[in-house]
Amino acid sequence: MAPLRGAKRRKKAAAEKKAAMAAGAAGQGAVGGDWWDGFCMRMAGTLSAVEDAHRFESIFKMPRKTFNYVCSLVKDDMMVRASSYTFLDGSVLSLEDRVAVALRRLNSGGSLVTVGASCGVNHSTVSLITWRFVEAVEARAGQHLRWPDSDEMAMIKSKFEKIHGLPNCCGVVDTTHIIMCLSSAEPNCKVWLDHEKNYSMVLQAVIDPDMRFTDIVTGWPGSMKESSILNSSGLFKLCDKGSRLNGNTLKLSSDGSEVGEYIIGDAGYPLLPWLLTPYKENDLSDSKVEFNRRHSAASAVALKALARFKDTWKFLQGEMWRPDKHKLPRIIHVCCLLHNIVIDMEEDAAMDEARISDDHDANYRQQVCQLADEKAVNVRDKLSEHLINS
Numbered sequence: 001m002a003p004l005r006g007a008k009r010r011k012k013a014a015a016e017k018k019a020a021m022a023a024g025a026a027g028q029g030a031v032g033g034d035w036w037d038g039f040c041m042r043m044a045g046t047l048s049a050v051e052d053a054h055r056f057e058s059i060f061k062m063p064r065k066t067f068n069y070v071c072s073l074v075k076d077d078m079m080v081r082a083s084s085y086t087f088l089d090g091s092v093l094s095l096e097d098r099v100a101v102a103l104r105r106l107n108s109g110g111s112l113v114t115v116g117a118s119c120g121v122n123h124s125t126v127s128l129i130t131w132r133f134v135e136a137v138e139a140r141a142g143q144h145l146r147w148p149d150s151d152e153m154a155m156i157k158s159k160f161e162k163i164h165g166l167p168n169c170c171g172v173v174d175t176t177h178i179i180m181c182l183s184s185a186e187p188n189c190k191v192w193l194d195h196e197k198n199y200s201m202v203l204q205a206v207i208d209p210d211m212r213f214t215d216i217v218t219g220w221p222g223s224m225k226e227s228s229i230l231n232s233s234g235l236f237k238l239c240d241k242g243s244r245l246n247g248n249t250l251k252l253s254s255d256g257s258e259v260g261e262y263i264i265g266d267a268g269y270p271l272l273p274w275l276l277t278p279y280k281e282n283d284l285s286d287s288k289v290e291f292n293r294r295h296s297a298a299s300a301v302a303l304k305a306l307a308r309f310k311d312t313w314k315f316l317q318g319e320m321w322r323p324d325k326h327k328l329p330r331i332i333h334v335c336c337l338l339h340n341i342v343i344d345m346e347e348d349a350a351m352d353e354a355r356i357s358d359d360h361d362a363n364y365r366q367q368v369c370q371l372a373d374e375k376a377v378n379v380r381d382k383l384s385e386h387l388i389n390s
Contacts, residue, residue: 035094035096035097036056036096039096039097039100039119059104060100060103060104060107061103061107061312061313061342062103062338062341062342062345062346063345063346065345065346066341066342066345066346067096067099067103069341069345070099070103070137070338070341071095071096071099073136073137073140073141074095074099074133074136074137074140075095077132077135077136077139077140078095078098078099078129078132078133078136079095079098085098085121085125085128085129086121086125087120087121088120088121088122089120093121093125093129098129098132098133099133100119101115101119101121101125101126101129101130102129102130102132102133102134103133104118104119105126105129105130105315106130106313106315106331106334106335106338107312107313107314107315108314108315109314109315109317111123112124112126112127131327133334134330134331134334137334137337137338138330138333138334138337141334141337141338141341142337144337144340144341144344145213145214145216145333145336145337145340146214147214147215147244148170148208148214150247153170153247153261154247154248156170156171156208156209157169157170157261159208159209159210160209160298163209163298164209164294164297164298165294165297165387166264166294166295166298166387167250167386168248168249168250168259168260168261168262169262169263169264169298170245170247170261170262170263171206171207171208171214171215171263171264172206172207172263172264172265172298172299172301172302173204173205173206173207173230173235173263173264173265173269173275173302174204174205174207174265174266174299174302174303174306175202175203175204175205175226175229175268176202176203176205176306176309176310177194177196177198177200177201177202177203177222177364178200178201178202178203178218178316178328178332179198179199179200179317180192180199180200180201180328181199182199190223191221191223192221192222192223193222193223194221194222194223194364195222195223195364195367196364198222199222200221200222201218201219201220201221201222201328201329201332202218202220202221202222202224202229203216203217203218203306203332203336204216204217204218204220204226204229204230204233204235205302205305205306205336206235206263207301207302207305207306208301209301210343211301211304211305211308211343212305212339212340212343212344213305213336213339213340215234215235216333216336217229217232217233217234217235218329218332218333219328219329220232225268225367225369226265226266226268226269226367226369227268227269227270227367227369227371230265230269230270230275239272239274239275245260245261245262245263245274246260246261247261248261249261250383252382252383252385252386253386253389253390255382257382259379259382259383259386260273260274260379261274262274262275262276262379263275263276264276264277264295264298264299265277265299266278266299266366266367267280267366267367267368267369268366268367268368268369269369270369270371270372270373271371271372271373271376271377271380272373272376273373273375273376273379275376276295276376276379276380276383277295277369278291278292278295278296279291279292279380280368286388287384287385287387287388288384290384290387290388291380291383291384291387294387305339308339309335309336309339312335312339313335313338313339315331315335316331316332316335
């Protein structure tokens with residue numbers, strides 16, 4: 001399409017502005033100007049109508065700029081039926097209103113009734129809007145959660161080495177449990193009962209130094225061990241056949257041998273050539289102690305990322321979910337996408353680690369896997385020697 005010039009450009013700009021103002025006005029109610037003012041006024045008198053960046057972020061768990069970006073992603077899907085969702089007073093929800101309602105449902109942990117009452121809409125409207133939002137984010141935001149390309153991976157490896165002293169490390173893999181409410185009388189309920197006697201669904205994620213998810217798998221029942229979930233994942237299949245973690249190798253100074261790309265995981269995972277776990281035996285040599293120290297420091301990024309994830313999307317702590325094989329995994333996936341979007345859009349926001357706990361699975365004991373690949377044992381030993389001598 002040729003560039004627009006002169007009067008045509010001005011005419012198009014005026015039309016777009018008019019349309020944007022009309023769409024925004026739909027959710028304004030009695031308050032003019034910014035939709036945010038009108039939304040604040042509807043929240044049962046709990047908020048001031050004065051624009052305040054901190055207040056906005058405390059409600060939606062993201063800065064205004066990121067919120068606007070999310071709105072732009074889902075606009076076409078969320079506004080298919082522009083007049084289908086209304087406030088209790090009959091006025092139509094704007095795009096921003098709809099995204100705001102869905103985010104409140106996902107990040108507040110409140111029930112449909114509670115969220116509806118606070119936003120001035122019926123609880124059934126909250127349910128419909130939230131699911132429409134989940135479908136829209138799932139369809140439009142996939143580019144925010146993918147395996148890094150070679151240039152991105154080079155930056156990830158550089159950060160792990162610079163910050164934690166682990167060269168050629170490509171990420172940290174870990175799991176967390178999403179607690180569900182389930183009656184013991186229901187069929188097949190035991191498969192969802194984890195080793196801490198909670199009904200749960202598991203999320204496995206690979207995490208980069210900036211707490212971004214680069215690979216996830218979810219939907220598996222809480223009774224499965226970390227090692228079993230890994231073995232069932234696409235990550236395992238791709239790494240096992242050499243289609244992933246197949247970039248530049250690290251030449252060791254000690255004997256000239258090479259170590260390929262790898263991720264690290266806790267003691268619940270098997271020791272593999274591309275997945276290095278900590279030493280578990282007693283009376284470790286200095287090189288092994290140093291490896292464990294660096295491994296632990298780097299692994300902390302996954303603990304913080306998962307803790308931040310669950311603290312932000314409190315819907316996943318609501319203990320209200322039954323083991324729906326379709327909806328809950330998709331909602332977890334969308335929350336992972338939103339987690340990454342916040343980091344991608346606001347890099348500084350992801351670095352506020354001081355207030356973030358690393359206890360994402362409170363009261364869950366560490367699982368232990370004894371499986372160790374012979375080649376991987378050699379790789380880890382050589383890397384440990386390299387670390388203490390370099």
